[in-house]
Amino acid sequence: xxxxxxxxxxxxxxxxxxxxxxxxxxxxxxxxxxxxxxxxxxxxxxxxxxxxxxxxxxxxxxxxxxxxxxxxxxxxxxxxxxxxxxxxxxxxxxxxxxxxxxxxxxxxxxxxxxxxxxxxxxxxxxxxxxxxxxxxxxxxxxxxxxxxxxxxxxxxxxxxxxxxxxxxxxxxxxxxxxxxxxxxxxxxxxxxxxxxxxxxxxxxxxxxxxxxxxxxxxxxxxxxxxxxxxxxxxxxxxxxxxxxxxxxxxxxxxxxxxxxxxxxxxxx
Amino acid sequence: xxxxxxxxxxxxxxxxxxxxxxxxxxxxxxxxxxxxxxxxxxxxxxxxxxxxxxxxxxxxxxxxxxxxxxxxxxxxxxxxxxxxxxxxxxxxxxxxxxxxxxxxxxxxxxxxxxxxxxxxxxxxxxxxxxxxxxxxxxxxxxxxxxxxxxxxxxxxxxxxxxxxxxxxxxxxxxxxxxxxxxxxxxxxxxxxxxxxxxxxxxxxxxxxxxxxxxxxxxxxxxxxxxxxxxxxxxxxxxxxxxxxxxxxxxxxxxxxxxxxxxxxxxxxxxxxxxxxxxxxxxxxxxxxxxxxxxxxxxxxxxxxxxxxxxxx
Numbered sequence: 300x301x302x303x304x305x306x307x308x309x310x311x312x313x314x315x316x317x318x319x320x321x322x323x324x325x326x327x328x329x330x331x332x333x334x335x336x337x338x339x340x341x342x343x344x345x346x347x348x349x350x351x352x353x354x355x356x357x358x359x360x361x362x363x364x365x366x367x368x369x370x371x372x373x374x375x376x377x378x379x380x381x382x383x384x385x386x387x388x389x390x391x392x393x394x395x396x397x398x399x400x401x402x403x404x405x406x407x408x409x410x411x412x413x414x415x416x417x418x419x420x421x422x423x424x425x426x427x428x429x430x431x432x433x434x435x436x437x438x439x440x441x442x443x444x445x446x447x448x449x450x451x452x453x454x455x456x457x458x459x460x461x462x463x464x465x466x467x468x469x470x471x472x473x474x475x476x477x478x479x480x481x482x483x484x485x486x487x488x489x490x491x492x493x494x495x496x497x498x499x500x501x502x503x504x505x506x507x508x509x510x511x512x513x514x515x516x517x518x519x520x521x522x523x524x525x526x527x528x529x530x531x532x533x534x535x536x537x538x539x540x541x542x543x544x545x546x547x548x549x550x551x552x553x554x555x556x557x558x559x560x561x562x563x564x565x566x567x
Numbered sequence: 568x569x570x571x572x573x574x575x576x577x578x579x580x581x582x583x584x585x586x587x588x589x590x591x592x593x594x595x596x597x598x599x600x601x602x603x604x605x606x607x608x609x610x611x612x613x614x615x616x617x618x619x620x621x622x623x624x625x626x627x628x629x630x631x632x633x634x635x636x637x638x639x640x641x642x643x644x645x646x647x648x649x650x651x652x653x654x655x656x657x658x659x660x661x662x663x664x665x666x667x668x669x670x671x672x673x674x675x676x677x678x679x680x681x682x683x684x685x686x687x688x689x690x691x692x693x694x695x696x697x698x699x700x701x702x703x704x705x706x707x708x709x710x711x712x713x714x715x716x717x718x719x720x721x722x723x724x725x726x727x728x729x730x731x732x733x734x735x736x737x738x739x740x741x742x743x744x745x746x747x748x749x750x751x752x753x754x755x756x757x758x759x760x761x762x763x764x765x766x767x768x769x770x771x772x773x774x775x776x777x778x779x780x781x782x783x784x785x786x787x788x789x790x791x792x793x794x795x796x797x798x799x800x801x802x803x804x805x806x807x808x809x810x811x812x813x814x815x816x817x818x819x820x821x822x823x824x825x826x827x828x829x830x831x832x833x834x835x836x837x838x839x840x841x842x843x844x845x846x847x848x849x850x851x852x853x854x855x856x857x858x859x860x861x862x863x864x865x866x867x868x869x870x871x872x873x874x875x876x877x878x879x
Contacts, residue, residue, distance in 0.1 A: 302669035309666055313657045394653040396618050399641035400670050560620045564613045 302400055303408045310412025321417070325424055328372070329365060333428070336364040352499060358433040359525065360496070365428065366521040367493040369421040370452065373414050374459035374516060375484070382406060384467035384476045393564045403555070407460055414456045440524050447523035447533045454540040455516045461547035462512065468551055471558025492518030512543040584610040587624060588780040590773055594721070595752035597744075599759070599769030599786075603869045607778040608758045612724045615756070616646045628722055642671060645720035649727035652707065653714055656700040660691075660710045663699070664717060671718035678717070685713040688743055705736030712743065725757040729764055741767045762862045774868050782868055786861075793868070794859040797838050799831040801845065802853025811848040816841055828853075 314321070340360045344351055351357060383406055386392040395402045429439065440448065466483055470476045488494060491513035497505055508514055519536045522528050528536070585607045592598050602608045613619040615626060617633035617640065626633055631640035654663040668678045686692040689709040699707060708728065716723070725744070729737040741764060748755060748768075757768060765772065765786070772789065774782035782789065803809060809829060816831055833841050838856060845851070 302666065305666045305669045309655060309658060309662055312662070313655060316657050391651070393613070393618050393646070393648065394651065396636065397616055397641055397644065397646045398670050399638040562619065563610075564618045 303404060306405055306408035307412040307415075310409045311416050314413055314416040318420075321420060325372070325421060328368060329424060329428065332364055332368045333361055336361045354498070354527070355496060356436050358436040362429065362433050362437055363496055363521050363525065364494070365425060366524055367517040369425055370455065370517040370520055371488070371493060372421060373417045373452065374456050382410070382467060383464055384470040384480070387468070387470040387558075387562065388474055390564050392562065396559075403464065403551070406464070407457075410460045411456065418452065418456075437525065440526060443530075444524055444526040444528075447528055448520055451515070451520040451523050451533075451536060451540070454537065454544070455520055458512055458540060458544050458547065459516055461544060461551055464551035465547050465554060468554035468558050471554075471561050487513055487516055490514075491516050492521075496522070510539065512540075512547075515540045515543065583778055585614075585621070585775075585778040588773075588775075590780070590783055592722075592754040592756060594754050595748065597748055597755040597757055597768050597770060599757050599765045599772045600775065601758070601765065601772060601865055601869060602775035605777075606775040606869060608775055609726055610778075611775070612646070612726050612756065612758065615722075616644060616724050617641070618646075642718065643721045644724065645715040645718070645722070646724045647711060647715045647726065647728050649708070649725075649730040652699070652711060654699045654707070654710055657698060659696045659698055660702075660713075661695045663710075663714060667714055667717050673718055681717055681719065682713070685716070688746065689713065689739070705732050705739070708732060708736065708740060709743075712740065716747065719751060719753075721753050723753050723755045725755060725759075727759055728757070729759060729761055737761065737763065744768055762865075765865075766861070772865075774865065776869050789864055789868075790858060790861060793864045795835060796832050796859060797835050798857040798859070799833060799838065799841065800853070800855040800857065801829040801831065801851055803829060803849060804852050805849075808849035812845055815844045815848055 337357070340357050344357060352360070355363070386395065386406075392402070395405055398405065426439075429437065462483065463480070466479050467476055469479065473479075490508055490511065492500070492508075493516075497508065497514055497518045500508070515536060519528065523533065588611075590598075600608050600611065610619065614621050615628055615633055617636045620634045629640065629643045631637055631643075633640065633644075654660060655666075664682065667673075668675075673681070686695065689712070691706070691709055691713065694702060694706055694710075699710065702710070712728070728744075729740055732740065744755070744757075745768060747753075757764065759765060769786060771785050772782060773780060784792070801812070803812070812829060816833075831841065842854070
């Protein structure tokens, strides 16, 4: 598995070769997300006569939206619209097919490397914001919350890679799959609690979505970092996450094995 | 209208990229795979490298069926695509090569030894730590060769390795491949549109036309078999002699230049007889006998429209 570490570290070095673009877009995104959520939730709370949602004061809602925004960025990586689907469409898959190592393994190492760099930088930015603006209402995360958060982020990054892979391998049949990826992003945003906390969803929706893969990507890690996740719930989240990882691993593997028989390597 | 119609109803056309063909390549041999664009060369290479799955047929490379993509098979092959890179553009070549060392599980000593061989033979040592995207096309192609050959493959597929390169870089790569073959004796299949590559490297040729193998044999056989005529160029001092020559050689044609040169195209068996006849009627100041151009013969073989009847 030394090759896996080489790909992982190579991807990190490649990302760090151009850090400015990441920091500029991150700063802009966080500023926009914080501003929109601040004004939006202020208006909502004002309309309720100044009564905040249970357990979610204004600053917590803003912080939550920033955490989910960062997680979306970490998981999407740069291969959201490229990656496997682009390899198939452009014929870049050819070079990976002649390597005596797993293509998914190679791509996963790249995804992890890219996510790791994004995560470290984004987490640093989040902590700066947290300590500067919202620490009075939201105490800084303790070791337990940080542990839960890191584990769930890792599982979320892996799960998102496999969900993407399952969709992107459809490129063997449909060639262009970016529209499906946009649809997937919207679904995850809507059903995964990336815009508002899951606690604010109707109870029936919460009960259904609890078993779906969507909240595992952002809502639950965000709640863990905010110190709102019990250990039993964390264990449950990890179990559901592992189950979905196995399911999507199976789907993407089958899809790849079937699709690669149709592959013509066009474009190379 | 066609574009709008295709939104609702698409028509699929089945086209055979390759028809049944059969050939073997021995260790240490370089075989040139030629054909016009779309003839099926790259498709054939992709099948043999395990990238494409054929609809029917069998192939064996080093005892493996390529499209089963066994790791042991991949350890023994290399694919070099002149128009695609396997190196990471934003990292120095050294990083990509180290990754390949891990992918192919090359022992550190063997890796260093092989790397030294490539760096010295391709004059790349000073560029090892330069970011790939900052290299010239020729330098990048040399590193592509290193990347592909680092694990000492037994079978090498080269798809237009000199495409787009300047004359000097083309020559360097040709010389390197020539020496590499002599030293390591892999089986190599080369596609190229450059005649210089074919002549310098290939002992045997396979020519494809519309997916069909139309020629398989040694390079020298092409001229022996298909170059049935020779071109004779005659320089004549006195233009008035032209008529006399044309009388003994009715197939001769007057040149378009004003030097009074006559051009004849005669069957290769009749060359000496024709020249003797001409010398009897006219004194010559210049005489040249030329074989038919190899590129023209190959072009005729690989494109049905251009192919003269006697070549097919």
